[in-house]
Amino acid sequence: MNHAAGKVWAPVITPFDADLAVDAGRLVAHAQWLTEQGVGLAVFGTNSEANSMSVAEKQALLTALVEASIHGNQLMPGTGLCAIPDTVTLTRHALSCGCAGVLMLPPFYYKGVSDEGLFRYYAEVIERVADERLRIYLYHIPQVTKVPLSLDLIARLRASFPGVIAGIKDSGGDWSHTQALIQRFSSEEFAVYAGSERFLLDTLRAGGAGCISATANVNPAAIVALAGNWQADDADLQQQRLNALRDCFEGYPVIPAMKAATAYYSSSDAWRRVRPPLLELNDEARDELVEQLKTLGFSMQGVEVVNG
């Protein structure tokens, strides 16, 4: 594969201290646990609260991960922002850290923008970054950005920047759309990732690359197991088990729920904190979620415990 990318990536949740400052030490510990489970680190995704952090905060966190000996080929940071200068700054920094690729949102402030305008945005970023190591994974999450990436736009970008446009994460939640992306684009040079492990088996069977999923923050080993054994006899059963666990989280706002579970299993209540406008899960909802997870026999085995 041209894309060094693995099959399963976690949009890594971001820990905050009591002043809501980013907690690099706690992030490094969680990232190390995730990589031990075989999951790649799509830091600075939607579930990372990336857009609630400044460019400087994200640069500092990525540097901290690399200094903690996390290898660049396990990192796919989100670098797409509304302002081209910001996107270029973060993308260049990611390349200087040796990252395998970057996950790039479209500019998401203006709505109803044209494919031509989005093409020019990505083209301008690529030309300014001007680095042959650049591998961009497009990030389609229209329910959040309200700025979809059309199939025609993807085709045009691939044709204009072969080798640079290396894949896409489809977080739209619509399997028929992921399927259309795989049928039209999936190849050795273009990785199509589902945005949820709910579609992992379907994605791999259809010829896609894998998934980049929030739940990989808490359930990495089981997701990686299916990705590695998707042709096994019990693959459908494994998928059903992944779905059952994901169902627990989907009854709550996903980011606060991931953080609440991580807080519980790492005995670190600090993990529950989110930055506004998000709200942490309250005690009642946390207890209810944990109860459901226990019913499934779930635990975050071996998760790093950091005091606090």
Place this chain on the structure above:
Amino acid sequence: MNHAAGKVWAPVITPFDADLAVDAGRLVAHAQWLTEQGVGLAVFGTNSEANSMSVAEKQALLTALVEASIHGNQLMPGTGLCAIPDTVTLTRHALSCGCAGVLMLPPFYYKGVSDEGLFRYYAEVIERVADERLRIYLYHIPQVTKVPLSLDLIARLRASFPGVIAGIKDSGGDWSHTQALIQRFSSEEFAVYAGSERFLLDTLRAGGAGCISATANVNPAAIVALAGNWQADDADLQQQRLNALRDCFEGYPVIPAMKAATAYYSSSDAWRRVRPPLLELNDEARDELVEQLKTLGFSMQGVEVVNG
């Protein structure tokens, strides 16, 4: 009035050079022309392409305006961004420049966020800025942000931060909503601005403060005239004339159209440039727009001509 704010503000369009870098000299010239017409400068609004600029670019531009002897009481920069640290940085800088107030978007990445989450965002910003000079004008533009500011949220913010929450710009385009805001909140201490001069007369008659409108970039004198003479016999006729001019622009994407008109009347084609994902008006559309403006006898009298 507690709010030093005037009645008419322009979300000042931002000029870019051939490399799409911000052109501070051209911005200063346009800003000076606008203030001569009696219009306040709501720099870094939606029409300023503010979210297509980095925090550092906006700080540099605001500093350039102040260094060009534009007085702080004529400045209401937009400072609301998705990340609290960025909003705090820009807001502190605006205060250090002596700005009359700041126009503050809600965080606009996540959708479906709660009033409680939005309240915490604004509260956190206010507590971190920790400056008694702070005057926040809330910025309601739900068709772009997809994050509306509810009347209950506004009431709660006003009650919790009296004197700080100084007003709102309602860019929703729905007069009944602006009317509801005026009826519930308008006072000496809380300014309700319509987001378009189309509602200027209605706003002033209902007891609102005025308007903050894109078209004030090109038609400032006539809008200021109505704001000053809204009780005159010909006020409705003046409003009709403002509407007729605005109609011309609304047939096109508004930002590129404002820039195309400014380019034409200042003989500075450079003004047409926008940053992706926006697209500049093409020659055909520009010619068509100018033709319509000429039919109305419109010109941007005395607009600064900067070569290029």
